Amino acid sequence: MQINIDKTAIVIDAVEHFDLKQTLECGQCFRYECLDNNEYIIVAKGYMLHVKQEGDRLSFYNSTMEEVQSIWIPYFDLDRDYGEIKRRLNEKDNLIGEAIEQKSGVRILNQDFFEMLITFIISQNKQIPHIMQIVARISERYGEYIGEWNAKKYYSFPTPEVLGQATEQDFLDMKAGFRAKYLVDACRRIINRELCEEELYQMDYEEALEKIQIINGVGEKVGNCVLLFGIGRREAFPIDVWMARIMERLYFNKPAKKEEMQAFAKEHFGEYGGYAQQYLFYFARDNRVK
C-alpha cells in the first residue's frame, strides 16, 4: 500500500474495494459527521479524524504518517483482501451478488470493544440516528475533549472506569430508557473483570458468544455485533429485523425462525459470515426490503 505525504494530508492512493461513505453509513459506525460529499469527521480510538475520499484516493488531514499506519489502516480494515472475500462469497451462491455489487465499498471497521458493547446494548429496539444521539451524549458527559471542527466540539468515548461512575438515573437522563440498568450492569462487570476483552480473543467463537451474554441486556444479536465489530470475529452473524427480512426473501421464501437462519449462515457462509451479513444488512435497509 502506497502512503504519501501531500501538502495538507497523508494520502493513500489506489484504495480498492473501499468507499468511505458506504463503510461509515452501513450501520456499523455511530460516531461520524458528514461534512461534504465523501468527507467526514470521525471519532474513534480516542482521536478525532478528518478524512476524505476522492475516487481511489483517501486523504487524512489531521493525522501523522505513524497514526495512519498504526491506527487508521487497521481501523478501516484496509490491509485485508476484500477481493478474495467477495470471490469466496460469490462462490457460495448467486443470490448475494447483487448486495455485494451495490455495496461493494463496505469494509468491516475494527472498533473498540467497550464502545461496541455499550453502543449495541443501546441499539436494541432503536433506530440508528437515535443510537448516535445517545452515544454522543455519553461521550460529551463522560469522554474527553479531543478537538473541534466548525466550532463543534468532539469527545472520545469514555473508559469503563469513568462511565462506571454513571448511575441508572444518569443513563435515564441521557434518554437510554429501559436500557439504563443494562448499561450500569455492563460497566460494573467490565470493571470487576467478570468479562474481559482479552479472554474473548482467546476463546473460540461459540464460547465467546456465550460468555458475553452474562451481561444483562446482551443477547445473541447484540453479542454477535460486539464480537464482529469490536473483537474482530468475522464469523459472527448478527440477525436483526432487516437481516431476517432479507434472508427470508433470498434463502427461505417463507417466514423462518431465527435459529434456522443462524444455522444456515454458519453452514453456508462459515468464516465469511460477518462480511455476508454486512453486505446483506446494508442492502436490505437501504432498499427498504419488506
Place this chain on the structure above:
DNA sequence: TGCCAGGAAGTCC
C-alpha cells in the same frame, strides 16, 4: 394516532 426501530428479559403455560 398507531406503528416500528440493528432486542432482551420476564412471565405465562
Place this chain on the structure above:
DNA sequence: GGACTTCATGGC
C-alpha cells in the same frame, strides 16, 4: 421450552 408481554423514547 416456546409464545406472548413489557420495557423508554422518538420519528414518521
